[in-house]
Each structure stands twice: as structure tokens, then as C-alpha cells.
Amino acid sequence: MSRFVSSMRPLLMAAAPTAARAARPVFARHLAAAAAAAPKPAELSAAKLEITKTTAPKTPLPHNELVFGRSFSDHMIVAEWDQKTGWSTPKITPYGKLQLDPSCTVFHYGVECFEGMKAYKDKAGKIRLFRPDMNMARLNRSALRLAMPSFDQKELTEIIKKFVKLEEKWIPQEKGYSLYLRPTMIATQPSLGVGPSSKAMLFVIASPVGPYFKSGFTAVSLLAQSSYLRAWPGGTGDAKVGGNYAPTIMPQVEANKKGYQQILWLFGPNDELTEVGTMNCFVYWVNEQGEKELVTPPLDGTILPGVTRDSILGLTRKWGEFKVSERKLTMAEIVKASNEKRLLEMFGAGTACIVCPIKAIRYQDKDLVVPLDPANPTAQAGPLTKRINETILGIQYGEIPSEWSVVAE
Amino acid sequence: MSRFVSSMRPLLMAAAPTAARAARPVFARHLAAAAAAAPKPAELSAAKLEITKTTAPKTPLPHNELVFGRSFSDHMIVAEWDQKTGWSTPKITPYGKLQLDPSCTVFHYGVECFEGMKAYKDKAGKIRLFRPDMNMARLNRSALRLAMPSFDQKELTEIIKKFVKLEEKWIPQEKGYSLYLRPTMIATQPSLGVGPSSKAMLFVIASPVGPYFKSGFTAVSLLAQSSYLRAWPGGTGDAKVGGNYAPTIMPQVEANKKGYQQILWLFGPNDELTEVGTMNCFVYWVNEQGEKELVTPPLDGTILPGVTRDSILGLTRKWGEFKVSERKLTMAEIVKASNEKRLLEMFGAGTACIVCPIKAIRYQDKDLVVPLDPANPTAQAGPLTKRINETILGIQYGEIPSEWSVVAE
Numbered sequence: 001m002s003r004f005v006s007s008m009r010p011l012l013m014a015a016a017p018t019a020a021r022a023a024r025p026v027f028a029r030h031l032a033a034a035a036a037a038a039p040k041p042a043e044l045s046a047a048k049l050e051i052t053k054t055t056a057p058k059t060p061l062p063h064n065e066l067v068f069g070r071s072f073s074d075h076m077i078v079a080e081w082d083q084k085t086g087w088s089t090p091k092i093t094p095y096g097k098l099q100l101d102p103s104c105t106v107f108h109y110g111v112e113c114f115e116g117m118k119a120y121k122d123k124a125g126k127i128r129l130f131r132p133d134m135n136m137a138r139l140n141r142s143a144l145r146l147a148m149p150s151f152d153q154k155e156l157t158e159i160i161k162k163f164v165k166l167e168e169k170w171i172p173q174e175k176g177y178s179l180y181l182r183p184t185m186i187a188t189q190p191s192l193g194v195g196p197s198s199k200a201m202l203f204v205i206a207s208p209v210g211p212y213f214k215s216g217f218t219a220v221s222l223l224a225q226s227s228y229l230r231a232w233p234g235g236t237g238d239a240k241v242g243g244n245y246a247p248t249i250m251p252q253v254e255a256n257k258k259g260y261q262q263i264l265w266l267f268g269p270n271d272e273l274t275e276v277g278t279m280n281c282f283v284y285w286v287n288e289q290g291e292k293e294l295v296t297p298p299l300d301g302t303i304l305p306g307v308t309r310d311s312i313l314g315l316t317r318k319w320g321e322f323k324v325s326e327r328k329l330t331m332a333e334i335v336k337a338s339n340e341k342r343l344l345e346m347f348g349a350g351t352a353c354i355v356c357p358i359k360a361i362r363y364q365d366k367d368l369v370v371p372l373d374p375a376n377p378t379a380q381a382g383p384l385t386k387r388i389n390e391t392i393l394g395i396q397y398g399e400i401p402s403e404w405s406v407v408a409e
Numbered sequence: 410m411s412r413f414v415s416s417m418r419p420l421l422m423a424a425a426p427t428a429a430r431a432a433r434p435v436f437a438r439h440l441a442a443a444a445a446a447a448p449k450p451a452e453l454s455a456a457k458l459e460i461t462k463t464t465a466p467k468t469p470l471p472h473n474e475l476v477f478g479r480s481f482s483d484h485m486i487v488a489e490w491d492q493k494t495g496w497s498t499p500k501i502t503p504y505g506k507l508q509l510d511p512s513c514t515v516f517h518y519g520v521e522c523f524e525g526m527k528a529y530k531d532k533a534g535k536i537r538l539f540r541p542d543m544n545m546a547r548l549n550r551s552a553l554r555l556a557m558p559s560f561d562q563k564e565l566t567e568i569i570k571k572f573v574k575l576e577e578k579w580i581p582q583e584k585g586y587s588l589y590l591r592p593t594m595i596a597t598q599p600s601l602g603v604g605p606s607s608k609a610m611l612f613v614i615a616s617p618v619g620p621y622f623k624s625g626f627t628a629v630s631l632l633a634q635s636s637y638l639r640a641w642p643g644g645t646g647d648a649k650v651g652g653n654y655a656p657t658i659m660p661q662v663e664a665n666k667k668g669y670q671q672i673l674w675l676f677g678p679n680d681e682l683t684e685v686g687t688m689n690c691f692v693y694w695v696n697e698q699g700e701k702e703l704v705t706p707p708l709d710g711t712i713l714p715g716v717t718r719d720s721i722l723g724l725t726r727k728w729g730e731f732k733v734s735e736r737k738l739t740m741a742e743i744v745k746a747s748n749e750k751r752l753l754e755m756f757g758a759g760t761a762c763i764v765c766p767i768k769a770i771r772y773q774d775k776d777l778v779v780p781l782d783p784a785n786p787t788a789q790a791g792p793l794t795k796r797i798n799e800t801i802l803g804i805q806y807g808e809i810p811s812e813w814s815v816v817a818e
Contacts, residue, residue, distance in 0.1 A: 099508050106515070109651050
């Protein structure tokens, strides 16, 4: 992944004027001439941040009325990029509508990428972010994959820290609650040619959210899906881009109609497990060698390099209590493990839920039961799933010391 | 394709409330109750069209300054859709910015699809469209693939006819010139959950364009690409959705940098030819059986069902002068045909250019020369490529009678 990205970076930087020249000769030559005379494009800079506070502050909803991504805080971050001048002054402005030409690239060719991260308020009232460097790095990689501009990751982190401090009243001070942050980059060149956008907009909006599972875990049933695919080698499965999501909605509707909450996305002739809904996928089992092992599919280009995924791998490797593997897993292996009572737990992992326990998989017209907690028939999550959840939650709220939790100060 | 779509349609219609119920229980139950009491959602209706003319009409650019998709006409069509109320009154309004909440689905999950079509002015001054029914049907299929609403195709065609008549001054009356039309549908639900959008916007903008090749054909060199893929089975390659385009830009920049104008998108272990840039791909050759044959890849789900593609197949089949096939073609077959001097012509096909002659393919570190016109060493297109271009052009401008050319009256 990082090798791929770092090899792309110089290419994209160097290539953009050439590509433009091929596609639109006169304009591009004009641009190139202008670029030679013009100063270096500006970098995104937190020091330049301008804040305009709202004159009509809203009241956050009561905790029990919070629905993911439906209500938003008073302000938003906006910064615009232009091929010639670089990044504009970043601004925190009152939350409000974007005004965009209908010809903008984002409306036609899906040139858009985003991140999902959260700001947490700890018991002492400090505001914390969880591994923001991971989100910033991924946003840069996603942007480059779509020929959009890169930015200085530390600068955007600084701007976000100032933003979450300004939006403090929007971060519920209760464990499990947080302010969901949605950094987004869209291509805003007002023209219909398919090519690198000469303009982009970076914005961050924020939505107060409650725990994914309001009253303890609720394990989900999955419909294994091999007719529709989420990603493919040579595609964008490892980037967080809009076009990865749109095609999943109709199959998800279909799965819901059949009574399954999420899709287990399979790939290839051997029905390899890839992701669960919009989450990474983990299997905890006794492998064929008789070892306890936690397995998740490897970052082969079709898997989103999830921050929660990486955190789970890091934590469990540090624990050193069982084998931890990133490798391909097929449905045949899962079925065999289930038949041989070697399947221990399965869960999805992502920012929204941390972990999401799985209780069943519909595959080839059969229901495969996934164990939850054998010691507790009414439990909705297995012991490892729970332990991972509690550990990450503890880190996010500053109760377990970790460099992953970054205080906004 | 049509089998797939028709099987999806009732599913999507029926499934939406169920899916919403699974994803967001309280809200969806409220919606379902409202739906039971409310009248049937409104259909898109041309009879309801409201026209607000601009008070600041612009002057079209001189013909020689027209660049594809950079300047737009005075007005645009807009219609909004809501899950509860259906289609709003369609409007023709002055061309202007869209005002959208930054949380709208279109900015995050690539839920957007579009069409490309043209309005032509014939010698008698009549305004003509080319097979608009094909574009309307495809837009509906693309929208359904992304769980967006469908519309009555005849109604939108009627609205577009009224629009192009209003924009008459924007259609240059010269052969090869036209008014490019961009019908677009975007998902506008202001919330971050990944699911079927409860709101959508349909708009049509128009850009006056000149001929793709300003002074006769210019044949292109292709870079065969098998590391990045345009589409795959179980994806959205057969729908005209934004997410198909964003991932192609960076590889296109890379190809341009190496001196190739377009990418030849390959697929699979046998390097099957799929598309050329954003065009369908045609090969004219003497096949292994010694027959003259025009071949284009079949609509297997990874190929866009192009209007120009379909027109070329229809025309050449009607001519009955050579075999016409929709079947898979591998690079090995092309290389063999080239070595055996059986390769006659290759071209891309799409609305922008009608046909785009191909002169070379870079494949596995070798340059494969594709013949243009053996009878004329300076020609930039082969005889079949030229004949197809002239025939379709003749139909589009009403010079060759055909039911494909529809007069807006």
C-alpha cells in the first residue's frame, strides 16, 4: 500500500501538466506558462486558519435522539485548492450549504474521497482524537488515487484540533458518545472533460453520535455475496473513495429485504472473505494446526486499510496470547472450521462500531451459525470481541494510556 | 443487461422501506406510516414544466473557441425527487450553482449517474436529437443500480425537447457542431448513513461543442493497461455512474505522460480488450476463418452499452457486407492478427467523437502498429472507420433519413 502510494506521488505531481497538455493543448500551454511565472502553490496551513463563528448557534439534540450522521454541529472546516495557487486560507465557517457549479467534476465522475474519525471527551473534559495521523495519511492516499491534491497531514490535524475545541458543546461527555468527524475532498473544476481536476475543496463536517449499539451489543446476520463485488485488484478497494460505496447500496437493500443486516463481501472463485458491510472482517478460530488464531484478510489492494483494523492487529499482537495473521480466508475454510467446532468468533471492525459481532452467515443456501459466547447463551458478543471493544474504548476515552489517543490542546 | 435490470426494478421498489426499517427502525416506521396515508408519489411530468428565462443572456463563444464541456448555455433543467412526494415540478431555470448540504450523499458515496447526448441543427434549421430513448433508458438503469429513483423516459425526452428549442441559439448550425447535453442524477439526502437516498436531483446542462477532430481525423496511440482495471463482473461497468470514471484519471495521466493519448483497458488473465479511454472498442479484421469481421466486446456487465456502439452494430449488420460479432477478444488474438497482416482497422466509439481511429497499441513493452488506410499513407482513418463516421453524422444532421434522428418540435 504505502509502496504503491509513494511510487505514485512523484508521478502524479510531475504528470499533471503533461496530461493536461495532451488533453487540452491551448489551455494547458497557457497554464504551463503561468506556472513558470507564478509563485509556488501555497501549502495548507493551520497558522492561517480564519474562524467565523455562527450568529445562530443550534442546540444539540438530547443523547437519545442522536442518529448517525443526521444532525450536524454549528461550524465546518473549508479549504479550497487551485492547481495554480495551491491551498487557500483554511476557514472555520458556520455550517451551511456548498454552492457549486452543476458541471463540477464531483457530480459527474465521482472524484471524491473521505474519512471517518471521532472526537471524544474524557472524564476530565479533555477532547481526544484517536490516531488522527492514520486518517490524514489515508485521505492523502485516497486523494492521490483520484488525481486530487495532497496536503500536509500535520496541518490538517492542527486545524481539526482547533475545530473540535470550538465545537466542544457538540461532543457529548458520556462514554460511547462522540463527535463523528467527516473530512471530505471533492473535485470542483467546473467542466465536463474527464481528467485531473484543476480545483478541489476539502471540508470537514461533524455529527454528534451515540454508541453504535445503544443497549449492549447486537450480533448481526450476514448474507454472503459473490454476485456483486465490493472491489477488485486494480480498482480502488484500498482507498476511501465515493465510488466504492454507491454500488453496494442496492445489494445491501436486497440483503436487508431477505432479513440480513449486512453483506459479507466475497471475492474470486474460492469465495474469499473480504469485508463485512463497510467494515473490515475478523475471524477468531482454532486453525487447522490446532492453534488459536485471529485472522483478517491482507491489504492486497482490495481491502480498506482500516484504522480500527490496524489497531486490533497492533493490540492483539502486543498481547501475544494467540497467533495474529493477515492472510486470505475462504468460505470453504470457514464452513470446515464451523463443522469441526473450531470457529470461535467473527466480527466486523470499523470506526462507527469499533467491533460488530457476527452471529450467522447465509452462504450457498445454508445458514452457518457463528458462535458468540459459549459460556453465556444470551450474550451478543464473544469474549475476544468484547475485550477488544473495551480496550479500544478505554484508549479512546483516555482511561487506558496510549499514544494512539491524542489530546486536542 | 435488460434481464438484470428488469429483475432489479421490483426488488428495489419493494425493498426500500424494508431496508430502511432494518437500518434505522424508528424513522422508517414513521415513514411507512406516512406513506400509507399519503398520496402516490408524483411522476416526472413534462406537462408541468415551468420555465424561468434568464434576465442576463450570454453570448455563445465563436466556433473556434469551443472546448468540450467548458462553456454552458443560458439555462438548465432541474427536477427534484423525494421518497415521499415523488418528482417535483420540473423546471427550466437560468444556469446557476447548485446549493447542497455538505452531508449530501453525492459528496460522500458517489451516488451519481449521467448521460452524454447531443442536439444537432440541420440545414433546414430543425433541431434534432439522436436516439434519445437509448440515453433515457440507460439513465434509468444507472439510477436503479445505485438505488436512485426511476422516471418516465418519454416525459424527460419531452422536457429535453422543450429545453433545446429554448436554447436554440446555443446550437451551432454547422455540420460537426452540436449542443452537448449532460443529463445527471445525484443523491441529495443530507445525512451520512450509507443507504438508499431519500432525495435526488435530476439536472440537465448543455455545452456547445465543435467536432472532436477539428481538422479531420487524428488517429490515437493506446497504452494497453492491465494493472488498473476499468470494470469487473459484479461491478458497475455497464452503468454510466460517476465511480467508473474517477479511478481512470490517474492511469490516464500516467499514459499521457508516456506519450499515449488513451488507455486500452484490458481484463483478466487473457488480457481481453474491453474499452478504449471512455469509448467502446471495435476491431475490424480478417478472422482466423478468413472472413472479414467487425468485432466488439459483448455486454457481459463490464462494458458500457454505448449508443454509438449499438448504432454501429445496427448499421453494419444492415449493410450485411461482413460478419459483425459481439464477442470477447484477447490481446493474443490481436497480436497474431497483426503479425499475419489480418488486422484491418481499430477504433473507439462514443458520443463525443462518433469514432476515433487507433494507429498503435503499446502492449507488453512492444508497439503494435494498427493499420489506417493502406491505400493512402497519410490518412488518419481507415475506410470503414470513415464510412461509419459519415453515415452516423449524416443521420444525426438529418441528411440520411432514419428513425434514429428525432426532430424536437
